[in-house]
Amino acid sequence: MKTDLAALLNPEQFEAATAPDGPLLVLAAAGTGKTRTLVYRVVHLLERGVPAGRILLLTFTNRAAREMLERAQSATLGLAGGLWGGTFHSVANRMLRLHARALGFPPDFAILDADDQRSLMGRVIKDLGYKPKEFPKREVVLSLLSGAVNRNVPVADWLERRAATLDETPEKLLEAMDRYQAAKRDMHAMDFDDLLVNGLRLLRENDEARERFQERFLHVLVDEYQDTNALQSEFVDVLGARHGNVSVVGDDFQCIYSWRGSEYRNIMDFPERHPGTRIVKLERNYRSKKPILDLANASIAHNPEQFPKTLRPTREEKGALPRLVEVSDGRAQAARVVELVRENLAAGYRPDQIAVLYRAHYNAVDAQLALARAGVKYAITSGTGFYEMAHVKDVVSLLRVAEGTGDGLSLARVLRLLPAVGEATADKIVRKVDGLPDPESETSREALAEALPPRARVPWSKLGEELGRYGHKAFPERVGDLVDVFLDAFYRERLRKDYENPDERENDIRELLADIAGHESAKAFLSDVALLTNLDREAAAKAAAGDAGGTVLLSTVHQAKGLEWPVVILIWLCEGVFPSARALEDRGGDDEERRLFYVAATRAKDRLYLLHPTLRTMPDGGCFRAETSRFLKEIPTTLYERESVGLDSADDWWSGGFGARGGRKAPVSRLGPAGEPSWRPGGIRVGGVRLNLPF
DNA sequence: GTTGGGAGAATTTTT
DNA sequence: TTCTCCCAAC
Numbered sequence: 115m116k117t118d119l120a121a122l123l124n125p126e127q128f129e130a131a132t133a134p135d136g137p138l139l140v141l142a143a144a145g146t147g148k149t150r151t152l153v154y155r156v157v158h159l160l161e162r163g164v165p166a167g168r169i170l171l172l173t174f175t176n177r178a179a180r181e182m183l184e185r186a187q188s189a190t191l192g193l194a195g196g197l198w199g200g201t202f203h204s205v206a207n208r209m210l211r212l213h214a215r216a217l218g219f220p221p222d223f224a225i226l227d228a229d230d231q232r233s234l235m236g237r238v239i240k241d242l243g244y245k246p247k248e249f250p251k252r253e254v255v256l257s258l259l260s261g262a263v264n265r266n267v268p269v270a271d272w273l274e275r276r277a278a279t280l281d282e283t284p285e286k287l288l289e290a291m292d293r294y295q296a297a298k299r300d301m302h303a304m305d306f307d308d309l310l311v312n313g314l315r316l317l318r319e320n321d322e323a324r325e326r327f328q329e330r331f332l333h334v335l336v337d338e339y340q341d342t343n344a345l346q347s348e349f350v351d352v353l354g355a356r357h358g359n360v361s362v363v364g365d366d367f368q369c370i371y372s373w374r375g376s377e378y379r380n381i382m383d384f385p386e387r388h389p390g391t392r393i394v395k396l397e398r399n400y401r402s403k404k405p406i407l408d409l410a411n412a413s414i415a416h417n418p419e420q421f422p423k424t425l426r427p428t429r430e431e432k433g434a435l436p437r438l439v440e441v442s443d444g445r446a447q448a449a450r451v452v453e454l455v456r457e458n459l460a461a462g463y464r465p466d467q468i469a470v471l472y473r474a475h476y477n478a479v480d481a482q483l484a485l486a487r488a489g490v491k492y493a494i495t496s497g498t499g500f501y502e503m504a505h506v507k508d509v510v511s512l513l514r515v516a517e518g519t520g521d522g523l524s525l526a527r528v529l530r531l532l533p534a535v536g537e538a539t540a541d542k543i544v545r546k547v548d549g550l551p552d553p554e555s556e557t558s559r560e561a562l563a564e565a566l567p568p569r570a571r572v573p574w575s576k577l578g579e580e581l582g583r584y585g586h587k588a589f590p591e592r593v594g595d596l597v598d599v600f601l602d603a604f605y606r607e608r609l610r611k612d613y614e615n616p617d618e619r620e621n622d623i624r625e626l627l628a629d630i631a632g633h634e635s636a637k638a639f640l641s642d643v644a645l646l647t648n649l650d651r652e653a654a655a656k657a658a659a660g661d662a663g664g665t666v667l668l669s670t671v672h673q674a675k676g677l678e679w680p681v682v683i684l685i686w687l688c689e690g691v692f693p694s695a696r697a698l699e700d701r702g703g704d705d706e707e708r709r710l711f712y713v714a715a716t717r718a719k720d721r722l723y724l725l726h727p728t729l730r731t732m733p734d735g736g737c738f739r740a741e742t743s744r745f746l747k748e749i750p751t752t753l754y755e756r757e758s759v760g761l762d763s764a765d766d767w768w769s770g771g772f773g774a775r776g777g778r779k780a781p782v783s784r785l786g787p788a789g790e791p792s793w794r795p796g797g798i799r800v801g802g803v804r805l806n807l808p809f
Numbered sequence: 810g811t812t813g814g815g816a817g818a819a820t821t822t823t824t
Numbered sequence: 825t826t827c828t829c830c831c832a833a834c
Contacts, residue, residue: 810834811833812832812833812834813831813832813833813834814830814832815830815832816828816831817827817828817829818826818828818829819825819826819827
């Protein structure tokens, strides 16, 4: 029985979902059922008889891919099995694993995450003989390189364009970048950008691979197309060239990734690059009440150069005006957030119907603290993901060594965990064993042990013996055994010495083991561990928690994209924070920040709160006046109501009554709390998301 | 070469 | 507050 799409979709959505073969561009404003339409297009294709294996669905987050696949799967009673869906990075990864040799890589090439990239670049710069202060920071060099790569521009040209911002000659920068690229190649490793670059190169240069995938994918569908960069749009074009069935969905208003090379012009140029494109516009908003849309529309109207588009509300019930809340400073803001959360809970909303959104992770600190103290359950999407945490990466490196897929980096990482072994010793050994010891060979292990300082030999031999047995045990037990020995031999002690929360970290490792056991094999886990993000673990953790009402979510606006909540509390609407001062330095930065504000506002269904502190405190304890965000000032005052919470409501912290902190009548120059963390946070961790309490 | 203490800086967004 | 870097002592 076929799904009755006409009954489920409005006429425009229906047109998009059931459009005949050929290129299709769906311009979908926020909350107009974009994802729904794309899901039902997949459903339509499947029910029309297109085999799932011949459909490719590209998204920007794994979460989006998973959600869409699940929905398609249930709508078609399982027809969607075998459909390829995922981020550009993960799909490229999948293709590269199948054809790695064609590009001179082994199929089990490693993927460097941001942290690996940093250390590799740091090493390159050091090897070139620069002292840390003589050369731009490794992050700067990496981001320049990435900027060029993602725009598909020669690095030299890109450096020339950025000449004004450079502290070093292009020649020296290029030298460091070349060395970095060569080092990756020597290690048979790719970084995130390489997945895109090499994925595209594979399709362009390797006839077999190109034929295979072009033929295979009868339909290519792309979500959030406005966020594609030069590499990604070409990737789509090449894949779709054979059958010409490329369906893309996007909203130029919501392009918020141009800092990493996204080109919203891709979406405007799509019809030119794909002659015969059918264009469908979705403008009926099903999400937000009218006052929220009015505010969002008024804000985005300040941006030049967009496809003209107006969100039309379908929810005609009279909603409350968005409320602008002025507070004295970050702590008062946090207190107000708690009150607003409580008010809305009292009004009948569940915790998971409320979100607190902000520009940057660190903006969440105050609110987090206040919610924790108030006993409100919340979850937070933090900056460092589970798989990026040092102790998790230590274990992953160990696994790489055991599986024999390790490179010098992972061996060095494991060795450095031994007592009395530092960078130099580890490097010496890695060079000696040429990056890859044979864990099964006793002589190889002994040779390695000889190079170790005496203190490290006993712990190493314990681990070495287990490594020797590793290959003879079954998965996943062998992983558990290995990690147990690793912990007992020396790692537990290391955790105790280096960190304040060794037990929590050991728990993370147990969690990691459970995760690994959920995979088909250790190798399968290793091949995509770098691509797993904290968002992926979110749903799993939520399901595991099994909370009926869920939790209030704290999130950056970027990570909130594509999601919606009845109640949205947007904080830190100050000049320099939102819009971010750094972002404003870039060309078009103002526009992009405004799009980000638009995304934030359109997450709200019923109620939108816009908070802005009038004071900002600095890390050193000083403070200064914070200008109201331009995004608030440029909106007609009739579009929101104003509530002022002056210093009086912040009096409690002033007099020390703020929670159990034990107040101090602090002068303005020292607002930082001075108490010790004697309480436990009331929040939960979501997936890899850790509560990093600042004190 | 390693380790630990102390000084100084610091906060954009993500695959 | 934490992170990073630098320097002196083992």
